[in-house]
Amino acid sequence: MSETDESGRTQAIVKAKPAHPPGRAAQSILVALPDDEDRESITRALAAEGYTVFTASRAREALKLLKAADLDLIICDIRFPDRRGVDVLRLAHESHPQLPVLMVAAEGNVAQAVETMKEGAADYLVKPVEPRDFFTRVEKVLSESRKRQELLSLWQDASRRRAAPFIGESGRMMELFDQIRRVAPAKANVLIHGESGTGKELVARSLHTLSPRRERPFMAINCSAFPETLLESELFGHERGAFTGAVERRLGRFELANGGTVFLDEIGEMPLTMQAKLLRVIEEKEFMRLGGDRTIAVDVRIVAATHRDLEALAQNGRFREDLLYRLKVITIEVPPLRDRREDIPLLVEAFLREACEENHKAILGMAPEVTEQLMNYRWPGNVREIRNVIEQMVVLARTPTLTIADLPYPIRGVPPEPSPHGLQLLPGLSMAEIEKKVILATLSAHEGNRTQTAKILGIGLRTLQRKIKEYGLS
Ligand SMILES: Nc1ncnc2c1ncn2[C@@H]1O[C@H](COP(=O)(O)OP(=O)(O)OP(=O)(O)O)[C@@H](O)[C@H]1O
Ligand SMILES: [Mg+2]
Structure with missing residues (x-):
């Protein structure tokens, strides 16, 4: 394989000895370094390790190759005669958001190299590069990127099947998705913790749809929405005449969910006496309907969610510690939106599209200041809040481009955080x-x-x- 541009400077060096474990395809690296000696020595070293190497001595060539070749990594100088390295980094990220870029700087430019990390560089190297360190870094960047790619495709795949209709590609969301994928097939009970609006219910549903129980029911119940007796009847059902108003037999969520999943939302609000009953059901895997005299055995997986600190509630005697241990066999933490701001543009885009469809409106885009404010706002109500805000903006919009005047007040005038x-x-x-x-x-x-x-x-x-x-x- 060989690539030559019209100046004849760019070429691909085909691997000399394949050094890849079987099953892993050869990886392509673009070495974009203006210094001939640097470029040649690095190219030779990479080719000897079995990588397919493309080379460029100018930013312009590097950008051309970026389009033409299917790259796994760019090794990019921080300065070129024709452009800054950071421009190459930015343009690469615009067209290939998942492609890692490893920056190379001379000793005097370390500060600039560090700056590029803020722009999304995967790592940076300082010249002169020690060969062993060089390969360790290259391998690390490549393997992190591979892991990210695998997760991303799993994520997109699950999302397409509506098994995990999550939006988000931040590291935090990747971790979350990875955890869901690993935990879903197990039988163990799961406790989901996270602020309001972070997507706890989505997590619970994904745990169900990605589990072998997916063909069986997913029964959700909000424990804070019912007074105590009613909650008991909702969970375990009642016989006719069990209490005033119980005019006929009714099956509870546990019975209905048999073989599937029961989702106990806002578990922190469950009254203590109800907690004791729930604990017994978890331990004995059977219960009686209210007013009934027959035990009913069920096989359900319990997924509970809360925005509260259950450990603290347990210490204050407001949540049973023994129940807590039964519920939190596995704990999943859903991160607040402000800890994964990279996801904001994706969410905005998705909710914008959704709101436009629902409201039969065509919004073409938003002014840069709007995007900036959306990025800087603290989002105490997390994804739910951003979804509501976008919907409100679309409904009220009078122009095809959203401007700062379309933003609701709390979001319009906040100072950037943390500042x-x-x-x-x-x-x-x-x-x-x-x-x-x-x-x-x-x-x-x-x-x-x-x-x-x-x-x-x-x-x-x-x-x-x-x-x-x-x-x-x-
Ligand atoms: N990552 C995400 N991608 C797309 N939509 C999301 C995401 N996270 C949350 N949502 C949406 O945001 C809204 C709130 O999510 P959900 O009800 O799961 O949050 P919650 O943590 O249960 O909140 P609460 O504690 O207030 O009940 C829903 O409309 C949900 O579809
Ligand atoms: Mg919820």
């Missing part, structure tokens, strides 16, 4: 830079009052004055 007092602490700053920023922010928050600033920062006034001078802040 109290306009203070943004980013990884990659030196301690001195951080100190300077903190002093400046505190000073300006207190109208330049040095005594108060020193007090808040927990340093002496003299020290503060010295630092102000040192950093030239006066």
